Amino acid sequence: MTMILIGQYDSPFVRRVGVALRLYDLPFEHRPWSVFGDADLVRAYNPVTKVPVLVLADGDVIIESHMMLDYLDSLVPPERRLFPAEEPHRRRALKVASLGMGLAEKSVSLFYERRLHEVVSETWSERCSMQIRSVAAELDRQCRERSSPFWFGEAPGHADIAVAVAVRFAGDVLPGMLDPAHHPGLLAFAARMEDLPVMQEISQPFAAPA
Secondary structure (H helix, E strand, O other): OOOOOOOOOOOHHHHHHHHHHHHHOOEEEEOOOOOOOOOHHHOOOOOOOOOOEEEEOOEEEEHHHHHHHHHHHOOOOHHHOOOEEEEOOHHHHHHHHHHHHHHHHHHHHHHHHHHHOOOOOOOHHHHHHHHHHHHHHHHHHHHHHHHOOOOOOOOOOOHHHHHHHHHHHHHOOOOOOOOOOOOOOHHHHHHHHHOOOOHHOOOOOOOOOO
């Protein structure tokens, strides 16, 4: 049995795992189930009814994207791992990846606040918007100060992937939130990442839930 990745690639959390699996050349089956249209199927593997879900070859299940990446890193030699092995680069990469996923999480929160509530909370919306812009400003600063093509060297790692998938998602669900005039380095970096063949393969246009 090969691993099974459950979830659609318009989710940045699913997409980052799919990209890592491809970069590691690890075989897997992709089941593009939605937590809306396929909730019962997802719930059979994850009672929280969230994606991604990674079903391992032995049938065990991992239900959080960072834990999935930690597991996948354990399957390859240290020199191939997409998080740096040595400190302080490892904790710095973890921080960048966390910032990227924080950007994605706040984008999810703001999107659903606007889509699902008939009366939108302006307080919550402004808070989410501020958090998104604050994270984007910090990532933009780091992008412009970077001395290598990718955050920690000559090849993309988990940190780069996290930032790229988060920026793509924010752009899809919150058009105009990330402004090229304010985040030029970040948006240019994300665009270069999206040009990579693996990013183009593991990709899906955003489909808003009905």
